[in-house]
Amino acid sequence: MALSVALTLALGAAIADAQEREKAAGKAPKPPCDCDVWCGLFAAQPDESEIDASEEADHLLDQLQIAFPEHRSFRLIGENSEKVFKEYECWIVPSKQLFLKIDSLGTHPDKSGGVHVHLQLWQKDHVLLKSETILRRQPVFIAGPKWGEKGQLIMVLKLMEKTIAPK
Numbered sequence: 001m002a003l004s005v006a007l008t009l010a011l012g013a014a015i016a017d018a019q020e021r022e023k024a025a026g027k028a029p030k031p032p033c034d035c036d037v038w039c040g041l042f043a044a045q046p047d048e049s050e051i052d053a054s055e056e057a058d059h060l061l062d063q064l065q066i067a068f069p070e071h072r073s074f075r076l077i078g079e080n081s082e083k084v085f086k087e088y089e090c091w092i093v094p095s096k097q098l099f100l101k102i103d104s105l106g107t108h109p110d111k112s113g114g115v116h117v118h119l120q121l122w123q124k125d126h127v128l129l130k131s132e133t134i135l136r137r138q139p140v141f142i143a144g145p146k147w148g149e150k151g152q153l154i155m156v157l158k159l160m161e162k163t164i165a166p167k
Helices: 004-026 061-067
Strands: 034-046 073-084 091-092 097-105 115-123 127-135 140-147 153-164
Touching: 004 140, 034 061, 034 091, 034 097, 034 140, 061 073, 061 091, 061 097, 073 097, 097 140, 097 153, 115 140, 127 140
Parallel strands: none
Antiparallel strands: 034 073, 034 153, 091 097, 097 115, 115 127, 140 153
16 A cells, blocks of 8 residues: 555655756646547538548447438538647647647536537638537537538548547
C-alpha cells in the first residue's frame, strides 16, 4: 500500500515537473483530448441519381437515404477531422461557408463511451443551430440550409474509430 502511494506521488510529481518545464520553455501543456471527430458536408438533391462520397463517408450513404428519404442523391462536398479537447472550443470547417463549433463537456458517464458536446452550426458569421448531443460511434445528422433550388446541405458528425479518451 505504501509503495503504491509512493509511486502515485512520484508519478504526480513527474507530471507536474514536466508541465513546469513546458511552461518554462514557453510551451503550454497539452490539454487532454476527449476524442477525434470526422465531419462531412453533403449536398442532397431530390432528383439526381449521382451519389459520390469519399472512402470515409461511403458507408454513410445508406443511413443518409433512410434519414432523408426526400433526397435521392448525396454528394460529399467537404470533409474534415479534428481532435476535440476538454475545456477548449474546436472548429470543424468542411467548407468556407458552413462550419461547426464543438465544445466538449466531457466523456459521458454511461458505458457507451460517448462524449457529451455542445454544437453550434455556423453559416459565415451567423449561428444557424445550437444543440447538445452525445457523440458516439453512430453518426449525428444535422439538416442544414437549402442548397440550390430543391436541395439541402447536410452535415454529418461522428467519432472516428480510434479514439475516445478514458475517464
